[in-house]
Amino acid sequence: MHELSIVMSIVDIAQQQAAEANATIIEEIEMDIGCLSTIEINAFEFAWSQGVKQTLLEHAIKKINRIKGKANCSDCDTVFALENMYDACPVCGGHLINITEGKELRVKSLVVC
Amino acid sequence: MCATCGCDSNGHVTMHEPGHHHEHNDDHSHQHKKIVDVEQDVLHENNLLAQRNRGYFDAKNILALNLVSSPGSGKTSLLERTLTDMKGELEFAVIEGDQQTTNDADRIHATGTKVVQINTGKGCHLDAHMVMHAVQGMKPKENSVLFIENVGNLVCPAMFDLGEKERVVIISVTEGDDKPLKYPDMFYSSTLCIINKTDLLPYVPFDIEKVKANAKKINHKLEIIEVSCTNGEGLQQWYGWLKLKVLLPEMA
Numbered sequence: 587m588h589e590l591s592i593v594m595s596i597v598d599i600a601q602q603q604a605a606e607a608n609a610t611i612i613e614e615i616e617m618d619i620g621c622l623s624t625i626e627i628n629a630f631e632f633a634w635s636q637g638v639k640q641t642l643l644e645h646a647i648k649k650i651n652r653i654k655g656k657a658n659c660s661d662c663d664t665v666f667a668l669e670n671m672y673d674a675c676p677v678c679g680g681h682l683i684n685i686t687e688g689k690e691l692r693v694k695s696l697v698v699c
Numbered sequence: 700m701c702a703t704c705g706c707d708s709n710g711h712v713t714m715h716e717p718g719h720h721h722e723h724n725d726d727h728s729h730q731h732k733k734i735v736d737v738e739q740d741v742l743h744e745n746n747l748l749a750q751r752n753r754g755y756f757d758a759k760n761i762l763a764l765n766l767v768s769s770p771g772s773g774k775t776s777l778l779e780r781t782l783t784d785m786k787g788e789l790e791f792a793v794i795e796g797d798q799q800t801t802n803d804a805d806r807i808h809a810t811g812t813k814v815v816q817i818n819t820g821k822g823c824h825l826d827a828h829m830v831m832h833a834v835q836g837m838k839p840k841e842n843s844v845l846f847i848e849n850v851g852n853l854v855c856p857a858m859f860d861l862g863e864k865e866r867v868v869i870i871s872v873t874e875g876d877d878k879p880l881k882y883p884d885m886f887y888s889s890t891l892c893i894i895n896k897t898d899l900l901p902y903v904p905f906d907i908e909k910v911k912a913n914a915k916k917i918n919h920k921l922e923i924i925e926v927s928c929t930n931g932e933g934l935q936q937w938y939g940w941l942k943l944k945v946l947l948p949e950m951a
Contacts, residue, residue, distance in 0.1 A: 588855035
């Protein structure tokens with residue numbers, strides 16, 4: 587259940603950024619969460635509902651961009667969509683792959699006032 | 700209050716042996732609607748502290764290893780055996796992470812090795828901040844090996860860089876051979892996989908070739924060493940790996 591730690595880190599980042607912008611209200615927060623990141627989205631939603639209470643994010647609109655997994659094959663250079671981390675290259679069947687997208691876990695932007 | 704890292708609250712983490720506690724809150728105010736481009740990794744704070752730890756370890760040529768696994772794979776037994784067998788050959792220090800008790804630290808202490816126990820309270824993983832303070836308290840020697848035994852959990856610790864040089868995932872043959880597929884993040888982020896309890900292979904339906912193939916599907920760079928802490932099989936290979944990493948740090 588590391589999702590709560592993650593939510594608390596997001597709260598810290600958002601509140602710090604709001605403070606630097608001299609803002610007292612966060613209206614919206616946009617985040618990138620890759621499909622291959624270690625975030626279980628249901629657990630994240632639950633952690634969010636509890637973790638943002640009495641913080642500047644309590645009433646903020648939450649936008650999450652789910653970024654799909656993508657990899658390239660070291661053997662045959664194919665770039666392909668990766669649904670599971672154990673997927674093989676669809677062209678050569680190899681596992682010498684490098685994940686290029688889908689591990690994101692970042693706060694993208696805030697709308698504050 | 701922590702002067703070095705500007706740390707924020709860490710719940711109910713406690714350090715046994717030198718360590719300290721701190722808390723602070725910050726809240727500020729003001730007006731006018733605008734968009735703030737943040738573009739910050741959520742784990743940014745942890746990663747900064749991890750890099751700080753890494754710099755400290757590099758400067759002192761300390762080989763910091765983050766040992767991760769499910770509960771009961773034999774992390775502590777592997778350490779006990781290693782610390783006993785390699786006594787006099789290499790200098791060691793250990794950080795033990797568990798939710799509760801000092802049982803593991805007591806076991807390590809009994810081998811005559813310097814050890815700090817971190818109790819995470821309800822926390823399911825160690826983070827760079829906890830390790831930083833544990834290291835400040837224990838001051839591991841130069842050219843030593845620092846084992847950081849993480850909380851037994853194959854999920855959460857995968858996300859948290861502690862500043863280690865290498866991450867070592869341990870799996871025992873009493874677990875399922877599909878574990879790397881079920882818990883890919885840990886195998887993806889590790890550099891060495893130790894398969895423990897190989898003396899039990901005749902009694903369990905564990906296909907060792909299958910687990911290796913599964914682990915390689917997740918991480919083709921993963922090194923694999925098979926050991927038994929009970930009959931000593933394979934341990935020389937593990938000790939050789941350790942010695943190589945300490946003696947040739949620039950190649951590690």
